[in-house]
Amino acid sequence: MAEPVALPRQRPPGRPRPRSGRLAAYRALLGAQARSQAAYRTSFVVDLVGNVGATVFDVVTVLVIFGVTRELGGFTLRETLVMVGLSTAAFATADLLVGNIERLPRYVRTGLFDAVLVRPLGALPQLLLMDLPLRKVSRALFGLAVLVVAVGSAGIDWTPGRVALVLLAPLAGVVFFGSVFVATATVSFYWTESGELANSVTYGGRDFTSYPVTVFDGWFRAVFAYGMGFAFVSYQPALALLGRADPLGLPAWAGWAAPAVALVAAALAATAWRVGVRHYRSTGS
Amino acid sequence: MASPGARLASLAHGDVTSLEIVALGAQPAGKVARSGTVWLRKEGNGVGSVTATVAPATESNVILWFRTFGAIAGSGFRRYATYRQAAVAGAVTNTVFGFLRCYVLLAVAGAAGGAAGYDREQLATFVWAGQGLLAVVLLWGWTDLADRIRTGEVASDLLRPVHPVTSYLATDLGRAGWAGVSRLLPPVLVGPLFFDVHLPARWPTVPLFVTSVLLAVVLSFGCRFLVNATAYWLEDVRGPQILWVLASGMLAGLYFPLPFLPDAVYLALQFGTPFPSLLQIPLDVLVERDSTATQVGLVAVQVGWAAAVLALCRLVQRRAERRLVVQGG
Numbered sequence: 001m002a003e004p005v006a007l008p009r010q011r012p013p014g015r016p017r018p019r020s021g022r023l024a025a026y027r028a029l030l031g032a033q034a035r036s037q038a039a040y041r042t043s044f045v046v047d048l049v050g051n052v053g054a055t056v057f058d059v060v061t062v063l064v065i066f067g068v069t070r071e072l073g074g075f076t077l078r079e080t081l082v083m084v085g086l087s088t089a090a091f092a093t094a095d096l097l098v099g100n101i102e103r104l105p106r107y108v109r110t111g112l113f114d115a116v117l118v119r120p121l122g123a124l125p126q127l128l129l130m131d132l133p134l135r136k137v138s139r140a141l142f143g144l145a146v147l148v149v150a151v152g153s154a155g156i157d158w159t160p161g162r163v164a165l166v167l168l169a170p171l172a173g174v175v176f177f178g179s180v181f182v183a184t185a186t187v188s189f190y191w192t193e194s195g196e197l198a199n200s201v202t203y204g205g206r207d208f209t210s211y212p213v214t215v216f217d218g219w220f221r222a223v224f225a226y227g228m229g230f231a232f233v234s235y236q237p238a239l240a241l242l243g244r245a246d247p248l249g250l251p252a253w254a255g256w257a258a259p260a261v262a263l264v265a266a267a268l269a270a271t272a273w274r275v276g277v278r279h280y281r282s283t284g285s
Numbered sequence: 286m287a288s289p290g291a292r293l294a295s296l297a298h299g300d301v302t303s304l305e306i307v308a309l310g311a312q313p314a315g316k317v318a319r320s321g322t323v324w325l326r327k328e329g330n331g332v333g334s335v336t337a338t339v340a341p342a343t344e345s346n347v348i349l350w351f352r353t354f355g356a357i358a359g360s361g362f363r364r365y366a367t368y369r370q371a372a373v374a375g376a377v378t379n380t381v382f383g384f385l386r387c388y389v390l391l392a393v394a395g396a397a398g399g400a401a402g403y404d405r406e407q408l409a410t411f412v413w414a415g416q417g418l419l420a421v422v423l424l425w426g427w428t429d430l431a432d433r434i435r436t437g438e439v440a441s442d443l444l445r446p447v448h449p450v451t452s453y454l455a456t457d458l459g460r461a462g463w464a465g466v467s468r469l470l471p472p473v474l475v476g477p478l479f480f481d482v483h484l485p486a487r488w489p490t491v492p493l494f495v496t497s498v499l500l501a502v503v504l505s506f507g508c509r510f511l512v513n514a515t516a517y518w519l520e521d522v523r524g525p526q527i528l529w530v531l532a533s534g535m536l537a538g539l540y541f542p543l544p545f546l547p548d549a550v551y552l553a554l555q556f557g558t559p560f561p562s563l564l565q566i567p568l569d570v571l572v573e574r575d576s577t578a579t580q581v582g583l584v585a586v587q588v589g590w591a592a593a594v595l596a597l598c599r600l601v602q603r604r605a606e607r608r609l610v611v612q613g614g
Binding site: 040042043046047049050053054057060061064065067068069071072073191193194195196197199200201204207208211214215216217218220 | 375385386388392395400479524531535540541545546
């Protein structure tokens with residue numbers, strides 16, 4: 001189904017659409033989404049509130065935990081909140097932009113993905129725009145607010161480098177979580193019934209990055225923190241911002257590796273996506 | 286025009302109640318047995334649409350009721366047992382979250398060796414059994430009834446000789462049975478391989494835990510039924526759904542053990558809301574945080590909530606049937 005040559009097309013295959021035309025098509029998709037989601041006002045407001053609620057509770061959980069203990073893995077509440085802020089802001093924004101890719105299993109199962117492939121637009125951008133969840137805007141804004149408050153109250157000794165890092169690290173986190181969303185979704189090309197398996201890495205990664213890496217231990221820490229690279233989303237940048245040495249022994253520049261790690265993740269996710277789409281077999285009519 | 290309609294509704298409504306009693310076999314009503322006639326069942330919103338439901342066989346009794354209930358539960362078990370791959374994926378996900386939560390709570394316990402009355406082993410058991418129970422109790426992702434109300438398919442549920450609350454409950458117990466095999470066991474078996482866990486030391490804990498889980502499933506079903514039943518009144522049930530997902534995740538004890546909260550808050554939650562009865566209480570019973578007497582008391586709280594919510598389900602269903610209008614032909 002990857003090469004639907006028999007289907008009539010507006011323009012001959014091989015010749016790409018003019019760039020402006022493609023952008024207009026994407027804009028039309030996005031506009032249609034925005035209108036359809038805003039059509040039911042009450043539902044939309046309910047969704048906005050509900051979505052922010054879930055993220056609020058994640059932060060409240062950290063606060064409750066610090067109500068029982070004074071420090072977690074050797075870090076105080078203020079220090080941990082910097083990690084929570086970085087993690088929440090990055091995850092919520094990535095979830096807004098790319099998170100709906102987690103519906104891919106349903107598209108594959110129902111065969112809707114066929115329709116996406118025959119259109120003369122990129123499959124991934126279409127999927128993302130087809131149901132860009134505008135209701136998650138509230139969540140992303142809240143995540144950003146947590147980050148601003150956390151960074152503001154952590155008593156950071158500001159240098160030009162740290163200012164650059166506090167801007168770069170969340171962006172790198174968005175790219176990283178976005179890559180994780182895409183890469184885990186490609187599992188459904190091979191295993192249609194994988195269900196919530198992707199959650200263990202996406203939402204699991206969010207939970208992992210909300211706490212200092214020192215909390216975890218053994219091979220589990222090695223796999224999540226360094227094997228998959230989650231340590232570079234919030235923990236290492238937070239250490240660099242706070243000017244703390246890593247109790248686990250990574251050098252101080254590790255915090256600055258966040259953008260590079262994010263780019264590697266993006267490249268891997270892009271490869272996984274391409275391979276996955278090639279591997280895709282339609283489930284049939 | 287309204288008053289004859291209303292009269293008919295209330296008249297027919299009395300009949301429906303007696304019909305239900307016979308159908309459920311709680312008491313073979315002699316009235317039905319004698320007449321054996323066709324009972325009128327009023328549905329709709331005073332529009333005047335009347336459907337006829339044939340009175341069930343006269344030999345209805347408790348044994349038949351149990352057999353019907355068992356058959357529906359069995360079919361629920363088989364229905365969910367067909368999704369084996371999804372069960373494997375779900376069990377793996379629960380296990381990953383087991384590691385995440387367990388490490389965090391052990392870090393909370395830290396050097397002191399405990400937190401909020403739990404020691405390290407109890408916290409580990411709390412996390413791993415909690416991840417296993419999550420799918421058994423099933424807080425989220427059940428929209429069967431709401432979907433059927435929206436599409437009108439619920440009409441065929443109303444035509445069946447079993448009360449909708451009863452038949453949906455039976456299906457859900459069957460589902461929970463399958464989840465007990467496929468979703469509860471994996472995390473409970475994996476956890477002890479990597480962490481020191483607390484195993485029950487007193488024999489009454491085991492039957493109390495089983496009872497507590499059963500009550501939690503029934504209560505969870507009742508809450509989900511109520512959330513879904515808002516579809517009878519609302520066109521879009523996302524609002525109640527979202528509120529339920531938020532409240533149940535936080536207040537059931539999934540994110541952190543509720544005793545981490547101030548005592549007064551926890552007590553208020555326990556007696557004032559059904560949420561702790563869904564997960565926190567079964568887990569507290571399992572890890573033997575309290576004496577046996579307190580464990581019994583906790584289960585009693587669950588009994589109270591389950592009974593209250595199930596009664597509310599039947600009330601809501603009764604009210605809903607009087608206003609339900611199924612569109613289409």
